[in-house]
Amino acid sequence: MGALTDVTTDVTTDVTTGAAATTTADVVVDLATAQVRELNARLHAVAPAAGPSTWRVLHPAGKHNIAVGLDRDLTVEVEGHVGYFCAGMNQQAAVVVHGNAGNGVAENMMSGRVHVRGNASQAAGATAHGGLLVIDGDTSARCGISMKGVDIVVGGSVGHMSAFMAQAGRLVVCGDAGDALGDSIYEARLYVRGSVKSLGADCVEKEVRAEHLAELAGLLAAAGRDEDPAQFRRYGSARTLYNFHVDNASAY
Amino acid sequence: MNDFASQGLRESATFDRTTIAAIQHAARTGIYDIRGGGAKRELPHFDDLLFLGASMSRYPLEGYRERCDTDVVLGARNAKFPLHLSTPVTIAGMSFGALSGRAKEALGRGASEVGTSTTTGDGGMTEEERGQSKHLVYQYLPSRYGMNPDHLRAADAIEVVLGQGAKPGGGGMLLGQKITERVAGMRTLPVGVDQRSACRHPDWTGPDDLAIKIAELREITDWEKPVYVKVGASRPYYDVKLAVKAGADVVVVDGMQGGTAATQDVFIEHVGIPTLAAIPQAVQALQEMGVHREVQLIVSGGVRNGADLAKCMALGADAVAIGTAALIALGDNDPALDAEYRALGSAAGYYDDWQAGRDPAGITTQDPELQQRLDPVAAGHRLANYLRVMTMEAQIIARACGKAHLQHLEPEDLVALTVEAAAMARLPLAGTSWVPGRAGAGL
Amino acid sequence: MCGIAGLHVRDSALFPHLGRLLQGMLCQAAERGTDAAGVGIYGDPRLTPAGRSTVCVLDVPVPAGQAAALVDAAGEVGPVEAVAAGQTTVFTAPASPEVLEAAVRAAFPGVVVTSRGNSLAVLKGTGHPDDLARTFSLADAQGWQGVAHTRMATESAVTSTGSHPFSVGPDQCLVHNGSFANHATIRRELRAEGIAFDSDNDTEVGARFVAHQLAQGADVEKALRLLCERFDGFYTLVVTTGTSFAVVRDAIACKPAVVAETDAWVAMASEYRYLAGLPGVESARIFEPEPEVVYAWER
Numbered sequence: 006m007g008a009l010t011d012v013t014t015d016v017t018t019d020v021t022t023g024a025a026a027t028t029t030a031d032v033v034v035d036l037a038t039a040q041v042r043e044l045n046a047r048l049h050a051v052a053p054a055a056g057p058s059t060w061r062v063l064h065p066a067g068k069h070n071i072a073v074g075l076d077r078d079l080t081v082e083v084e085g086h087v088g089y090f091c092a093g094m095n096q097q098a099a100v101v102v103h104g105n106a107g108n109g110v111a112e113n114m115m116s117g118r119v120h121v122r123g124n125a126s127q128a129a130g131a132t133a134h135g136g137l138l139v140i141d142g143d144t145s146a147r148c149g150i151s152m153k154g155v156d157i158v159v160g161g162s163v164g165h166m167s168a169f170m171a172q173a174g175r176l177v178v179c180g181d182a183g184d185a186l187g188d189s190i191y192e193a194r195l196y197v198r199g200s201v202k203s204l205g206a207d208c209v210e211k212e213v214r215a216e217h218l219a220e221l222a223g224l225l226a227a228a229g230r231d232e233d234p235a236q237f238r239r240y241g242s243a244r245t246l247y248n249f250h251v252d253n254a255s256a257y
Numbered sequence: 258m259n260d261f262a263s264q265g266l267r268e269s270a271t272f273d274r275t276t277i278a279a280i281q282h283a284a285r286t287g288i289y290d291i292r293g294g295g296a297k298r299e300l301p302h303f304d305d306l307l308f309l310g311a312s313m314s315r316y317p318l319e320g321y322r323e324r325c326d327t328d329v330v331l332g333a334r335n336a337k338f339p340l341h342l343s344t345p346v347t348i349a350g351m352s353f354g355a356l357s358g359r360a361k362e363a364l365g366r367g368a369s370e371v372g373t374s375t376t377t378g379d380g381g382m383t384e385e386e387r388g389q390s391k392h393l394v395y396q397y398l399p400s401r402y403g404m405n406p407d408h409l410r411a412a413d414a415i416e417v418v419l420g421q422g423a424k425p426g427g428g429g430m431l432l433g434q435k436i437t438e439r440v441a442g443m444r445t446l447p448v449g450v451d452q453r454s455a456c457r458h459p460d461w462t463g464p465d466d467l468a469i470k471i472a473e474l475r476e477i478t479d480w481e482k483p484v485y486v487k488v489g490a491s492r493p494y495y496d497v498k499l500a501v502k503a504g505a506d507v508v509v510v511d512g513m514q515g516g517t518a519a520t521q522d523v524f525i526e527h528v529g530i531p532t533l534a535a536i537p538q539a540v541q542a543l544q545e546m547g548v549h550r551e552v553q554l555i556v557s558g559g560v561r562n563g564a565d566l567a568k569c570m571a572l573g574a575d576a577v578a579i580g581t582a583a584l585i586a587l588g589d590n591d592p593a594l595d596a597e598y599r600a601l602g603s604a605a606g607y608y609d610d611w612q613a614g615r616d617p618a619g620i621t622t623q624d625p626e627l628q629q630r631l632d633p634v635a636a637g638h639r640l641a642n643y644l645r646v647m648t649m650e651a652q653i654i655a656r657a658c659g660k661a662h663l664q665h666l667e668p669e670d671l672v673a674l675t676v677e678a679a680a681m682a683r684l685p686l687a688g689t690s691w692v693p694g695r696a697g698a699g700l
Numbered sequence: 701m702c703g704i705a706g707l708h709v710r711d712s713a714l715f716p717h718l719g720r721l722l723q724g725m726l727c728q729a730a731e732r733g734t735d736a737a738g739v740g741i742y743g744d745p746r747l748t749p750a751g752r753s754t755v756c757v758l759d760v761p762v763p764a765g766q767a768a769a770l771v772d773a774a775g776e777v778g779p780v781e782a783v784a785a786g787q788t789t790v791f792t793a794p795a796s797p798e799v800l801e802a803a804v805r806a807a808f809p810g811v812v813v814t815s816r817g818n819s820l821a822v823l824k825g826t827g828h829p830d831d832l833a834r835t836f837s838l839a840d841a842q843g844w845q846g847v848a849h850t851r852m853a854t855e856s857a858v859t860s861t862g863s864h865p866f867s868v869g870p871d872q873c874l875v876h877n878g879s880f881a882n883h884a885t886i887r888r889e890l891r892a893e894g895i896a897f898d899s900d901n902d903t904e905v906g907a908r909f910v911a912h913q914l915a916q917g918a919d920v921e922k923a924l925r926l927l928c929e930r931f932d933g934f935y936t937l938v939v940t941t942g943t944s945f946a947v948v949r950d951a952i953a954c955k956p957a958v959v960a961e962t963d964a965w966v967a968m969a970s971e972y973r974y975l976a977g978l979p980g981v982e983s984a985r986i987f988e989p990e991p992e993v994v995y996a997w998e999r
Contacts, residue, residue, distance in 0.1 A: 045476045067973025069469050074406055074477030086972050090460070090473045094406040105986060107972060108469075108956060109460035113404055126956065126988060128460035132401035134445070145988040146953055150459040151401060153445040165953070165991065170455065172445045192447060247450040248433050251287035462934060462954035463878065465701040465732040465852050465970075495855050499701070502735075502852055 030061035030082065037064040041071055048098075051077045067107065072100050075117070092119045095136060111138045114155055127164070130157045133174070139228040146183070149176045152193055158228035168195055169205065177224050179232050187240055191247075195240040196221050198232060209243040279522075290522040291430065293355075293611025293621065295423050295514040295559065295581060300531040302514070303565040305678030306671050307687060310657040318656035325652045326662040329576050331553050332414060332483020332506035335475070339483055339506075340392050340414055343372030344648040345576035345663060346566060348583050349511075349557050350396045350416065350487070352378025354431055354440040355518030355611065356584075358385045360620040362633040363587050365389025367640025371648070376416060376578070379429050379454060381443050382408040389637070394485065397474065400429060400454035402444035406477060414507075415474050416485040417467070419458075419496075422515030422532070422558040424524045425489030429454030432519060434614040437623040464499035471504040485509055490535035490558065491528070497542035501552050509578065510539045512558025516581040518621065519612030532558035534681040537668075540573030549573065550664075563650020570651065571666035572682060586643035587636040588618045702864070703729025703850040703970045704875045706938040707978075708945035708997055711964035712844075714979070715743065719841025721978060723833050725967075726848040728974040730829040732877070733852030736863035737832045738824025740815065740873035740940065743843035746783070747790050747821035753797040755804050756815040756822050756867075758860045760789040767791070767807070775803030786835030787825035787860045788814065797870055812861045812898045817871030819942045824849075824863040844999070845945060847938050849875040856901040866904050869911035871942035876903040877970055878935035878955040886930060906931065910939060924948045924994045936989075938968055946996040953991035960984040966997050 034044045044062060051058065055077075062083040065071055069088035072081045075098035083091070086104035095114040102110070105123035114133040121129075124142035131147065133155030140148075143161035147169060154173045162180030169185070171193035181199035188205020194217075195208075204210075221234040245253055261268070268274065282290060311317040318325060333339040348368050353361050355378060362385035368375045374392035377383075381403020387393055395412030397404070409415065420426060431440075431452040441448040461470045471484050486500040487509035500508045512532025517525065536556055543549040556569045557578035569577050581589075590598075595605040597617035603610060611621035619630035655663050658670045672687040673679035679686045680693035705725035709718060722739060730737075741747060748754045760767050767789055768782035777795035780803075784790075793800045797816040804813065815822035823836040829850045833839070849864035856862045867873045880886075883902040890908050891897070897904055906927060913923035920939060924946060927937075931950075936957040939946045947968045949957055960967045960975050962984045969975050972986070989995055 042476065042480075046479060049479060066976040067971060070473045070476045073473050076406070086976070088971055088973055089466075089469045093473050094409070094477055096406060105972065108466070112460045113401060113406070115406060124986070126958075127954070131460040132404060134405070146991070147459065151455070153401070164988075169459075170453075189453070191450070247447065249288060249451055254287065457954075463701045464854070465703065465877070466956070468731065492855070499852070499854065502733075 029059065031058040032060045033063065034060065035063040036066065036068055036071075041068050044071065045073060048072060048075055048077075048079065048081070051079060053077065065104070069107070072098070075100070086123070095119060105142070106140075110140075111136070111155075114138065124161070129159075130155050133157075135174075137227055143180065148178075149174070149193070152176065156224055156227070158224055158230065160228075160230060162199065165202075166205070168193055168208075171195070175220065175224055177221065177228070177237070179230065187242075189246060190240075190242045192242065194220075196224075196237040197240065198237045201238075201240070204240065207243050207246045208240055211239045211241045213237065213239045291432070291519055291612050292522055292525070292609045293516065293518050293520075294525070294609040295516040296526050296529075297609075298526055300514065301533050301675065301677045301681055302531065302559060303533060303561075303568045305533070305674045306568050306682060306684065307674060308564075308567065308571075308654050308658060308670055309672060310654075311659045315659045317659050318661065320653060320656055323656065324661050325656045327648050327652060329553070329664070331555075331576065332485070334483075334506045334548075334551055335480065335504070336414075336483040336506060337479075337481045338413070340374060342374060342392065342576070344644060345373075345570065345574075346371075346560075346644050346647050347373050347394075347555065347576055347578045348375040349515070349578035349580035350376035350378045350394070350418065351580055351584075352380045352431075352518065353383045353386065354378070354380040354435060354444070354623070356620060357622055357628040357631065358383055358439075359628050359631045359633045360584075360587060360636070361386040362389050363631065363636035363640060364583060365393075366633060366637025367583075367586070367644065368392070370637065370641035371644045373644065374413065377408075377412075379403075379431070379444075380440065381405060382411065383443075385633075387411060389633075396487075398429070398454065399456065399458045400444075401459065402446075402452075402454070409474070410478055412482060414483040414485060415478070416487050416509065417471065417474070417505075418487045420456075420489035420491075420511075421487070421517060422489045422511030422513050422529055423517035424520045425491040425529045426456060427520060427524055427528070428456035430519045430612070432612050432614070435612070435623045440623055464503045467499075467503040475504075483507055485555070487511060489513075489515075490530050490532065493530075493535045494538040494542045497539045497554075498546060501543070501546055501548055505552060507553045507555060507575075508539065508543075509555040509557065510535050511578075512556070514559030515557050516584075531681065532556060532560075533678060536569065536572040536574060537681070537683045543573075550575065563647045563652075564654065566647055567651040567654040567663065567666055568671065570655075570663050571670050572668055575664065582643070583640055584620055586640045587620055588631065588639070589616070589620050591618060594618060701733065701852045701854055701879070702875075702877045703732030703974070704848070704864075704877045704936065704938055705729055705969040705974045706845075706847040706875070706940065706945060706947070706967065708845045708940075708966040708999075709843075709964070710966070714964055715844055716842045718843045718846050719744075719838045722841070722846040722848050723838040724977040725969060725974040726829050726833055726838070726850065728976075729848060729850040729970060732970060733850040734828050735853045735858045736824065736826045736851040736860070737829035738822060738849050738851075738863045738865050738875075739833075739836060739838060739841075740820055740822045740847045740865040740867060740875075741841050741843050742819050742845035742871075742940070742942070744821060744841050747792075747841070748817075748819050748843075749792055752792040752794050753800050753818050754816070754821050755791045755797065755800045755813060757789050757791065757804055757808065758787055758812045758814055758824070760784075760808060760811065764789055770807040771800075771803050774807035775799065777803045785823045785837065786832055788823045788836075790821050790823070815865075815867035815871075815873070817867075817942065820867060820871045820873060820940075822865050822867045822873065824865065825860045826858055826863060845940060847873055847875050847940055854879050854902075856899065859899070861899045862901045862904075864903055866901070866907035868904070868907045869914060872907070872911055872914065873940045874903065874907040874910060875938050876906060876935055877957075878950070879933055880906060880931050880935065881933035882931065883933075902933075906935070906937065914941075920944050920946045921994045921996050925992075928992045936970070943999045944996055945999075946994060947989050948994045949989050949991050951991045953989075957989050958986060959989055959995065960986045 185205035187208030513529035
């Protein structure tokens with residue numbers, strides 16, 4: 006992988022905080038001139054034996070499908086807002102978005118870590134099986150929809166229908182949750198620090214026991230947050246919709 | 258025969274015995290009927306069409322000697338590696354979960370033997386299937402059960418599923434009896450739950466979003482694989498156009514006779530349009546966009562034999578997909594199992610409780626003992642035989658019409674037997690030049 | 701299914717740049733549809749000069765100069781001027797919009813009028829948005845507010861008449877991403893009240909519904925709340941009038957929408973990238989509209 010030679014140190018402004026960020030990168034790809042296709046092709050072409058490397062992506066300007074399908078020990082720093090499906094189906098890699106993310110950030114992630122420094126749009130972490138998704142700001146609707154094992158930590162609030170049909174994994178919301186949280190939820194665990202506008206069908210509040218406090222502390226620490234686990238409430242499945250019963254027909 | 262008639266008794270055509278039983282079932286249980294299979298009601302179908310064999314005005318080709326090719330290339334529009342199949346009969350998406358692992362293996366064996374493709378289903382890709390299928394299409398479904406980028410990269414094509422003919426507008430369903438440990442593990446679900454799948458994809462809605470999703474799938478797989486889009490037939494003229502606009506390389510249109518593993522009977526029988534009615538709309542859409550044959554059309558839903566295949570091709574399809582017929586070739590509804598079907602309250606030829614997981618043929622089940630009844634090698638060979646027969650039957654018809662390739666069949670080779678079929682297929686009624694709804698018929 | 705964008709400019713220093721900014725937004729939206737496109741521009745001194753009213757018409761069969769003369773001859777509207785912008789012809793005259801519209805219709809019976817008013821001109825047509833922007837001379841347009849739309853037709857025909865924006869009341873304009881699921885019934889209801897339609901497009905039903913509510917005295921906010929109650933389907937809408945800019949989404953809110961706001965402007969787009977070229981976007985307040993909440997800004 007000859008591309009790992011253009012070592013650059015650069016200073017840019019973090020678009021969400023206005024603070025100057027300094028990053029050392031092995032490779033810099035500027036999407037003002039390069040196509041997303043070229044970026045992804047280069048990221049996919051990194052040899053397994055090449056070892057970890059850090060990439061910086063400049064001027065994403067809301068483009069879609071940035072850094073999708075990665076499967077190497079890479080760090081990708083994206084300097085700005087991204088469009089749909091950034092870091093989609095991620096494996097192993099760490100992707101940091103210094104800005105906002107569009108629909109479906111880290112959708113179907115398997116492993117690795119995706120960190121959005123700003124807000125995320127709909128369906129953040131949709132159907133993701135593993136890894137850690139951290140969103141410093143808010144997400145809109147359907148955060149963690151059909152999540153299948155991923156851990157999601159949201160610093161702000163999540164929109165309506167979050168954790169819809171959530172199967173496994175943990176969703177931590179440091180702010181508030183919108184309507185119908187956890188509708189038709191299976192075995193995912195939800196932790197919310199603020200208010201919940203309403204719970205969806207079959208989602209109920211559950212007791213927070215010591216193991217939950219420990220789990221929550223671990224997730225907050227992994228996300229680099231300092232909220233007190235004791236301030237959170239836990240929600241999960243009442244398991245009344247797991248098998249059809251005529252008394253529950255109206256909940257379908 | 259009817260003893261009651263002579264006694265002055267009369268069965269209601271409106272409240273016939275099936276209807277009475279359905280009302281009684283609803284009153285007793287409080288739940289709608291869930292079953293497998295496709296629409297059972299009588300519908301205008303391929304049997305209502307006939308071919309015009311050549312005689313004096315056109316010349317037929319000699320069987321066995323003169324060339325009549327059957328191969329088809331799917332998805333060359335954008336993919337680095339399009340599929341090149343020996344026969345245009347493909348195996349439709351059927352999930353591991355709905356089917357046993359051995360049934361999936363048998364499908365792979367049979368399809369590979371004749372050089373065609375199989376398709377995964379809800380719940381992901383199994384070793385049995387990937388191992389045995391030379392050409393494997395990976396379905397990308399709303400539930401994303403078992404969705405895995407490694408499998409995406411291991412597939413030969415990707416099929417984005419918006420709907421299926423048995424239930425356009427509906428999601429999936431797999432009842433608790435079939436959610437065994439292995440199925441539950443693949444789908445990240447508790448063992449034994451009734452698994453419900455969403456009717457829309459979780460992270461995109463509509464064709465404009467689909468264009469971005471297709472681009473993502475291409476990016477992840479480095480533009481190597483064809484991307485299919487599958488729709489249940491309801492408004493195929495619009496849906497096919499939108500699939501093409503969104504970037505599909507292949508469009509799959511599944512008519513209402515298409516089967517399902519488990520859905521409400523009311524959905525199966527009352528939503529969607531017949532396969533026959535869907536094809537001309539889909540072809541018209543492709544032709545108007547100037548991409549007929551460039552974007553391939555796969556038709557499914559009630560395709561049973563070489564005549565059906567030839568009729569689909571003549572109406573403008575590039576290939577067909579079979580599901581129910583393939584299961585029958587494997588051994589579903591085998592008369593030899595009649596006593597066992599009767600023990601389940603059904604009979605050979607009637608069995609549609611694919612949702613129940615008690616299939617005595619060992620196909621639509623996850624029961625470890627029942628599964629063992631299916632020999633994947635023998636069943637695969639039966640499927641291969643059947644696929645060969647279908648292909649040869651279509652060739653017989655194509656040669657009789659003077660065609661050197663199945664794809665050279667055209668609507669002008671067909672006539673319709675009924676006014677309904679003539680109107681839906683936009684063909685002349687046999688022996689006339691009258692196409693319902695079309696002005697200015699000549700001759 | 702479509703890409704939509706709107707820009708409501710607060711800082712008059714940006715008025716001369718409205719067209720250039722809107723063109724950037726429109727061209728980014730092109731990926732969401734290349735069947736057709738259109739823009740609505742408020743306050744352009746050429747399209748809507750002070751002291752005159754403006755009527756926009758599709759597919760006028762004669763050149764602009766000749767068209768102006770024919771309208772002049774058809775009614776007492778004062779000196780008529782006309783400019784062609786692709787498939788749209790823009791007529792202006794020192795008369796009320798109603799009087800000018802009547803003269804245009806008298807001169808060209810059966811034509812489709814795409815806007816009428818004192819501050820709005822709607823330019824639209826079929827084809828690729830990039831090409832249409834050129835025929836509209838969009839980069840040269842000025843003004844205080846604009847909306848843009850690119851179309852991927854779902855069910856209704858790909859015609860200039862079926863393109864967005866839909867402007868069916870004076871200085872009103874509506875663009876839509878999504879599709880309504882019960883528009884046929886509402887169309888029948890509106891027809892029964894004597895309202896005529898120009899196209900088979902579902903969005904036109906939304907625009908006629910809103911115009912009908914406004915005509916009966918509702919404000920934009922109330923009209924859009926009534927729309928949310930009455931319409932099934934998925935939609936993100938931008939609705940503008942001679943004084944306001946409003947955004948609303950359906951209850952499920954699947955179709956994308958991003959709003960950005962600075963002291964200099966308010967902008968809405970289907971995707972952030974349409975906004976990426978706006979001046980000062982780096983420090984804008986960016987948010988996604990909540991379902992069934994009407995966001996409205998007054999001039």
